[in-house]
Amino acid sequence: xxxxxxxxxxxxxxxxxxxxxxxxxxxxxxxxxxxxxxxxxxxxxxxxxxxxxxxxxxxxxxxxxxxxxxxxxxxxxxxxxxxxxxxxxxxxxxxxxxxxxxxxxxxxxxxxxxxxxxxxxxxxxxxxxxxxxxxxxxxxxxxxxxxxxxxxxxxxxxxxxxxxxxxxxx
Amino acid sequence: xxxxxxxxxxxxxxxxxxxxxxxxxxxxxxxxxxxxxxxxxxxxxxxxxxxxxxxxxxxxxxxxxxxxxxxxxxxxxxxxxxxxxxxxxxxxxxxxxxxxxxxxxxxxxxxxxxxxxxxxxxxxxxxxxxxxxxxxxxxxxxxxxxxxxxxxxxxxxxxxxxxxxxxxxxxxxxxxxxxxxxxxxxxxxxxxxxx
Numbered sequence: 279x280x281x282x283x284x285x286x287x288x289x290x291x292x293x294x295x296x297x298x299x300x301x302x303x304x305x306x307x308x309x310x311x312x313x314x315x316x317x318x319x320x321x322x323x324x325x326x327x328x329x330x331x332x333x334x335x336x337x338x339x340x341x342x343x344x345x346x347x348x349x350x351x352x353x354x355x356x357x358x359x360x361x362x363x364x365x366x367x368x369x370x371x372x373x374x375x376x377x378x379x380x381x382x383x384x385x386x387x388x389x390x391x392x393x394x395x396x397x398x399x400x401x402x403x404x405x406x407x408x409x410x411x412x413x414x415x416x417x418x419x420x421x422x423x424x425x426x427x428x429x430x431x432x433x434x435x436x437x438x439x440x441x442x443x444x445x446x447x448x
Numbered sequence: 449x450x451x452x453x454x455x456x457x458x459x460x461x462x463x464x465x466x467x468x469x470x471x472x473x474x475x476x477x478x479x480x481x482x483x484x485x486x487x488x489x490x491x492x493x494x495x496x497x498x499x500x501x502x503x504x505x506x507x508x509x510x511x512x513x514x515x516x517x518x519x520x521x522x523x524x525x526x527x528x529x530x531x532x533x534x535x536x537x538x539x540x541x542x543x544x545x546x547x548x549x550x551x552x553x554x555x556x557x558x559x560x561x562x563x564x565x566x567x568x569x570x571x572x573x574x575x576x577x578x579x580x581x582x583x584x585x586x587x588x589x590x591x592x593x594x595x596x597x598x599x600x601x602x603x604x605x606x607x608x609x610x611x612x613x614x615x616x617x618x619x620x621x622x623x624x625x626x627x628x629x630x631x632x633x634x635x636x637x638x639x640x641x642x643x
């Protein structure tokens with residue numbers, strides 16, 4: 279099968295973040311990666327974020343850009359758009375309509391021609407909202423080895439988990 | 449109620465239930481070129497799979513003019529190139545949306561559009577409708593090329609569509625553009641099993 283589980287990190291005690299760290303996998307060795315997050319992340323009205331990097335740690339550069347649209351409010355079906363540039367992480371679910379409970383999948387690939395910079399897109403839902411978004415990290419990253427899911431405020435609750443897959447290219 | 453119990457993405461916790469994809473073939477450019485093409489050794493019936501997945505990571509040389517990147521599919525050695533492709537979606541860029549709803553009768557599905565910068569990844573799920581025998585797809589794209597043209601900032605692009613033409617098997621997948629693809633651009637094709 280082409281999807282191989284790299285690791286699953288499960289939150290055993292509530293904390294401000296959840297980290298999946300694993301042996302570096304070169305972007306050139308795979309087609310792309312998939313990251314599944316599930317649980318309760320962040321205080322209601324604050325939501326959560328994520329960062330990526332190699333096995334030495336995630337990038338903290340102010341170089342995370344994203345574009346997304348948010349559909350929220352079951353009654354009003356309101357839609358809004360969310361642009362964030364030069365952030366220190368992807369604020370992919372850090373929206374005021376996020377009530378914390380979250381399920382998301384992120385597809386992560388590389389732009390191999392333009393200096394090996396990561397591109398990703400995600401589909402995410404929380405109570406009262408759903409998001410389609412894309413992200414770009416203006417940092418060269420040839421290996422993937424860590425993803426850090428962070429609450430904007432509050433905690434990632436115990437029982438939340440994050441699974442990282444590689445999708446093979448042959 | 450916890451969101452967890454309705455999570456459609458709960459593929460696995462420890463490995464069980466990993467999505468059943470099988471790699472079929474790929475094309476990676478070693479030098480700049482005009483197209484990415486996958487031609488499978490034999491056609492695969494849509495009825496024999498859950499769907500197909502097509503992943504693209506590519507960069508266009510958009511110097512001089514901005515062009516779309518056109519995805520076409522077919523079987524028997526050729527792709528459908530008649531004006532029977534339709535797609536509807538939204539491009540989110542610079543905190544606003546533009547809608548792709550005018551593509552009735554187009555000759556391809558667009559992955560990269562001329563609104564975008566020329567550097568992108570796309571994942572397209574392709575299946576067909578068993579009532580009409582028409583192919584159907586959904587796709588997501590992340591694009592960025594601020595590196596070369598600040599007027600085209602990064603974008604999120606999601607759309608769905610179909611081909612108003614009978615296609616019951618897949619063998620040929622082509623991505624073309626009016627501009628050259630840079631070397632290292634690539635396309636991977638998978639089948640997603642239904643049993």
